[in-house]
Structures are given as C-alpha cells and as structure tokens.
Amino acid sequence: MFKKIILIVLTVALSVGMLVVPAFAADKEARVVIGADNTESQIADVYSFFNINRGDVKELQVTNSEERNYLSGIAPDEKIGNVALSCVYIEPNDGGGIDMSINNINWVTEKMYQSALATAGITDARVKISAYKPVSGTGALAGIYKAYEDMTGKQLDETAKSTAVEELVVTGELQDALGDVSSDIINDLKGKLSETKNMTDDEIVQLIKDTADKYEVTLTEDQIQQILELVKKFNELNIDPDTFLNLFQAKQGVEGFFESVGDFFKGIGDFFVSLFGGGN
Secondary structure (H helix, E strand, C coil): CHHHHHHHHHHHHHHHHHHHCCCCCCCCCCEEEEECCCCHHHHHHHHHHHCCCCCCCEEEEECHHHHHHHHCCCCCHHHHCCCCCCEEEEEECCCCCEEEEEEEECCCCHHHHHHHHHHHCCCCEEEEEEEEEEECCCCHHHHHHHHHHHHHCCCCCHHHHHHHHHHHHHHHHHHHHHCCHHHHHHHHHHCCHHHHCCCCHHHHHHHHHHHHHHCCCCCCHHHHHHHHHHHHHHHHHCCCHHHHHHHHHHHHHHHHHHHHHHHHHHHHHHHHHHHHCCCC
C-alpha cells in the first residue's frame, strides 16, 4: 500500500512538473533584436538568456540613434545613455497576453513593460529582454517595436508608440519616488479610460488623487500633472480599457496558478514529514 501511495505521488508530481516547465523551442516567426554596441561575447551572453542558438531565428539590430528617436525629450539622458545594449527576443503568443521576462534590467520592471506594450498595441507576445550588464532598459522598447513590426508585417501607431514610451518613463520616475505601487496606480487609471474620456481636467485630477489614496500614497502637484497629461494622451488613443483589465487579470490568474502548484508541492513535503518525522 505504501509503495502505491509513493508511486501515485511521484506520478502526479512529474505530471505537474511537465506542465509548468515546458521545453523551450523558438517560434519560427520569432525575432531577436541586438543592441548595436554589443561585442560578440556579449551577444553570446544574451542568447544564453534567450535560451536559443544564434541563427535559430531572424536577427535584427537597433542603434542608440533609433532608441533616441523615441526617448529624446521624454527620458532623462542618463537613462538613455550613448550606446545600445538592450537586446530583445519576441515571439507570437496568440491569445495568451504579454508574457515577459527580463535580465540585467535595473529600472524598468516586467509590469511596466507589459503595460507600455499594451498601450503601443502589442497585447499578445512572449518577450525576453536582456543585457550583458545592468542597464535601465528604456531603449528596449525601440527594439521591441522593430521586432514586432518585422514579425507581423504591421506598423504600430506612432502616437501610441510615443505615448507608451512616455508612460514607461513617467511610471519609472514615480517608481523611484513611490516604489512598485506606481505601476498599480497607472494601470488602475488605464482601466477607467471609459470614464476619464468624458471627464474635465479637474475631474481627472480628483480621480488621480482618489486612486493614490487607494494605494495609500501622496502625490506631489508635479506628479499629478504628469499623470494627468498621460491620461489625456491615453484618452486620445481610444484604447479599450478592457485591454488592460484583461491583461492584468490574466497575469494574476497565472500567479495564482503557480501559488497553487507551490501549495501542492508543500502538501507533498508535509505528507513525507508526517510519515518520517522532521529535522531541524
């Protein structure tokens, strides 16, 4: 009987393990974009993070000049830098939302990228961003845009792309002052675009203050004005707010799934402890 129990536990554990850790294979439509100032050894480092061999997918290049086309006048110069080092891997994720992973990106978070990409019109993609050393990650958006447009053959709206860059920078600056809650504030407001579209500036300002109160933070007048201008630009894009609500509800659902898997394995551990006793 005991052997049967062990066999059942191991079988289920292996099945769950196979479910949550699939073998990685590059999509044939995928693209890689390499920052133009990387050396060959540095490029090898980022391909290692992408977990593919160089040549497996079409490779493009992005320059610092191309990054500056989007970032100049929006991002602080120290965040832009003078070289292009951020590298991007992107593949289709039909109906699966935006799946992000980052490496050596020390200012832009995964949640910030996800939200900005949705603003730019990218809502279904698996994206990996990496650099051989820690960088801010602001320049990666230019690489993602280039890769996505080449992969799909569709041009993203230029206003949407520039608004997404501004969103990334504003959220990053708020994050420096307020912490991770800044992304939640911006996304909360993006989920209410159907309301803000018909509001006056004063009404939007009040909504911004109420949203900040909800997350127990106090915004300065400058921060409120930055967010106001951003919300007004969101309104001009006529974005469906459900895009953002669905995106982050899906993310929470995935996180909940992995929490459940963790609870499952904890239960297995507790089972064996109950059988054999625990140690210090």
